[in-house]
Amino acid sequence: xxxQPKTDFLAGNRSQKALPLALxxxxxxxxxGILFSYPQxxxxxxxxxxxxxxxxxxxxxxxxxxxTPIIRRKCPEGFVLTEWTRQxxxxxxxxxxxxxxxxxxxxxxxxxxxxxxxxxxxxxxxDGLPVVIVEAVVTTIYTSLGGFxxxxxxxxxxxxxxxxxxxxxxxxxxxxxxxxxxxxxxxGLLKSSLVGWQxxxxxxxxxxxxxxxxxxxxxxxxASKTDKDLWIGISIATIFITIVLTLVGVAGLIxxxxxxxxxxxxxxxxxxxxxxxxxxxxxxxxxxxxxxAVALSTAAFDSLQSAMVSTASNDLFRNRLNIWFVRGLVxxxxxxxxxxxxxAPGILQIYLISDLLSAxxxxxxxxxxxxxFYWWRGFEVVVGGLGGILTVFIFGSIYYDSAQKGGxxxxxxxxxxxxxxxxxxxxxxxxxxxxxxxxxxxxxxLGFQYARSRINGTRFDALDRPIPAGMASExxxxxxxxxxxxxxxxxxxxGKFF
Numbered sequence: 003x004x005x006q007p008k009t010d011f012l013a014g015n016r017s018q019k020a021l022p023l024a025l026x027x028x029x030x031x032x033x034x035g036i037l038f039s040y041p042q043x044x045x046x047x048x049x050x051x052x053x054x055x056x057x058x059x060x061x062x063x064x065x066x067x068x069x070t071p072i073i074r075r076k077c078p079e080g081f082v083l084t085e086w087t088r089q090x091x092x093x094x095x096x097x098x099x100x101x102x103x104x105x106x107x108x109x110x111x112x113x114x115x116x117x118x119x120x121x122x123x124x125x126x127x128x129d130g131l132p133v134v135i136v137e138a139v140v141t142t143i144y145t146s147l148g149g150f151x152x153x154x155x156x157x158x159x160x161x162x163x164x165x166x167x168x169x170x171x172x173x174x175x176x177x178x179x180x181x182x183x184x185x186x187x188x189x190g191l192l193k194s195s196l197v198g199w200q201x202x203x204x205x206x207x208x209x210x211x212x213x214x215x216x217x218x219x220x221x222x223x224x225a226s227k228t229d230k231d232l233w234i235g236i237s238i239a240t241i242f243i244t245i246v247l248t249l250v251g252v253a254g255l256i257x258x259x260x261x262x263x264x265x266x267x268x269x270x271x272x273x274x275x276x277x278x279x280x281x282x283x284x285x286x287x288x289x290x291x292x293x294x295a296v297a298l299s300t301a302a303f304d305s306l307q308s309a310m311v312s313t314a315s316n317d318l319f320r321n322r323l324n325i326w327f328v329r330g331l332v333x334x335x336x337x338x339x340x341x342x343x344x345x346a347p348g349i350l351q352i353y354l355i356s357d358l359l360s361a362x363x364x365x366x367x368x369x370x371x372x373x374x375f376y377w378w379r380g381f382e383v384v385v386g387g388l389g390g391i392l393t394v395f396i397f398g399s400i401y402y403d404s405a406q407k408g409g410x411x412x413x414x415x416x417x418x419x420x421x422x423x424x425x426x427x428x429x430x431x432x433x434x435x436x437x438x439x440x441x442x443x444x445x446x447x448l449g450f451q452y453a454r455s456r457i458n459g460t461r462f463d464a465l466d467r468p469i470p471a472g473m474a475s476e477x478x479x480x481x482x483x484x485x486x487x488x489x490x491x492x493x494x495x496x497g498k499f500f
Contacts, residue, residue: 011149011325012312013081014225018154023235024242025161026154026222026305027063031243032164033110033302034295035117036250038273039353043201044254045263045272046419048191050198052251058205060244062213066223067236072371074224081224082217082309084317090370092499095380098387100317102363106215106356107310108339111303113353115343118299124277125292131344137296138340141304145311146332150221153308160301165242167294172249174287179279181259189258197419200426204418207429211360212353214367218309253279307332354414361432362390366440376467380499381447382440389439390432397431398424447500468498 018026043051077086084103088096118137119130144152186192213219226232254272257263257279264270265278280288311331315321323331366386369375391412399408401424410416411428418425448464455462 009321010151011328012315012321013221014150014154015081016225016227018222018225018231018235019227020231020234020238022154022158023222023226023231024238025165026157027219027236027239028242028246029157029161029164029298029301030218030222030305031060031063031239031302032246032298033114033117034121034299035113035353036247036298037121037276037291037295038117040247040251041254041257041276042271042273044191044251045258045275047195047198047201048189048193049252049255050194051201052248052255054198054201055205056244056247056251058201058209059247060240062206062210063219063236063240063243065210065213066219067229067233069371070220070223070226070232071229076371082220082313082316083214084217084313087367088317088497090497091367091380091383092497094499095383095497096317098380098384099363099367100313102356102359103215103217103313103317104310106212106360107217107306107313108335109353109355110216111306111310111335111339112342114299114303114306115340118295119343121277121295121299122292124274125280125288125295133296134340134343137300137303138336141300141307142333142336145304145307146329149328150225150308150312153304154222154225157301157305160297163297164294164301167290167297168246168249171287171290171294174290175253175256175279175283178283178287179256179260181256182261185259185261189255191255191258196421200423201418204426204429207361207433208354208357211364211433212357214364215356215360216309217313218305221309221312222305250276307335310335354417358391358394358412358414358428358432359387361429362394362436363387365433366390366436369440377465378440378444379447380497382443384499385443386436386440389442390434390436393431393435393439394428397427397435401427 040052040055043055047054073080073083073086077089080086080089082103084096084100087099115134115138119134122128122130122133144156148155223232223236226235254263254275257275260279260282262278262282263272263275269275269278280291311328314331315323315328363383363386366383369378370383394412395405395408397408398411399405402408402411411424414425414428416424451464452462454460
């Protein structure tokens with residue numbers, strides 16, 4: 003691993019079959035934070051919220067099976083979304099998306115370390131700091147030495163381990179827990195709620211668009227040997243993840259129906275429901291869950307580390323850095339992550355920070371995947387994304403009659419479960435506002451370019467269809483080997499920002 007080529011350290015294009023891909027997506031998609039967020043939602047939105055959250059978290063992974071073959075044909079050398087963005091929209095837009103990607107990966111790493119520390123404290127009563135330090139050090143050592151390949155290999159092992167532990171934990175919790183029938187009706191958790199209905203829209207939009215920023219998923223998607231392997235692997239992972247997340251969410255319901263939550267004295271915070279439930283079970287069950295949590299956390303964390311370094315190396319340094327400098331990046335990023343993890347707010351709150359950014363940015367970005375929108379450029383993507391966030395501020399200021407509340411809505415400081423229409427409205431106006439501002443940017447750009455052509459006496463060519471050599475049509479289902487050489491050349495084509 004120490005002497006592997008730099009390209010193998012950063013990515014593993016077209017190297018993996020379906021089953022390893024499935025195990026990797028399972029491992030990368032579920033960190034230890036699920037033990038907090040899904041039971042918490044169950045206590046707030048009941049069974050309706052659990053089902054919506056599980057499906058909304060797992061089903062969007064299918065987008066990688068849909069889009070990866072398209073992007074791979076348009077950008078054969080790429081292994082992250084930002085490389086296609088650079089080819090399609092130019093350097094400025096690629097750096098803009100790269101900044102959002104790195105920010106999202108950084109926040110996810112903070113959330114994961116914070117989560118495992120809280121899990122250890124909740125399960126054992128001990129300080130979770132030593133576990134946070136050990137996990138950070140161990141994953142940093144093997145990821146800095148092996149890069150993507152070692153991350154992929156360890157995720158296979160951890161993914162298989164997680165599968166076995168989840169099955170065992172599910173059986174033991176089901177056998178050892180006593181549900182009180184009278185609490186089922188009185189809890190009201192089988193009834194629909196306003197929050198539950200709102201989440202049917204909020205969660206798919208938030209999670210689907212946010213997955214575009216997760217380079218650890220793109221690395222694994224591009225690593226698929228064939229499109230068939232990709233579809234099979236992701237389909238298996240999607241089904242399994244849906245089942246697991248549903249089971250974890252149902253643990254919150256069982257905690258309520260068994261009387262473990264809110265407990266005595268009452269605990270208003272539903273994020274501890276799962277751990278209150280475990281307090282009623284034998285110590286060996288707690289041990290199984292603890293091992294499972296560490297496996298979940300380690301698998302998710304090393305994939306995020308590898309993805310961040312691959313993204314930074316590709317986008318900021320164009321893969322020109324010596325491999326030892328790249329390994330140094332792995333070590334450097336762990337320090338701010340660990341420091342912030344110790345001071346992090348709620349796990350769900352961390353995830354929400356980047357959700358509105360993605361909801362505003364991704365819709366205007368994906369226009370470029372269609373050849374019909376050849377006239378859509380990077381200027382519209384950047385203005386649209388930033389404009390979507392501005393629209394959220396405007397909406398919040400009007401809805402709450404307060405500019406301060408409008409600013410707080412951008413960070414979703416009150417979370418998703420406020421009981422009003424603020425969070426729901428934010429996720430509605432972010433993509434719509436982004437599209438509107440993108441349209442305004444398009445009109446302004448075309449107007450400026452038209453005026454400039456008239457002043458300079460040149461032909462107005464802003465709406466001419468670009469014809470880069472060898473660019474494949476998105477309608478093709480497979481790469482034509484005869485066109486491979488031209489396609490590689492086209493991958494080096496830099497798109498226009500303005």
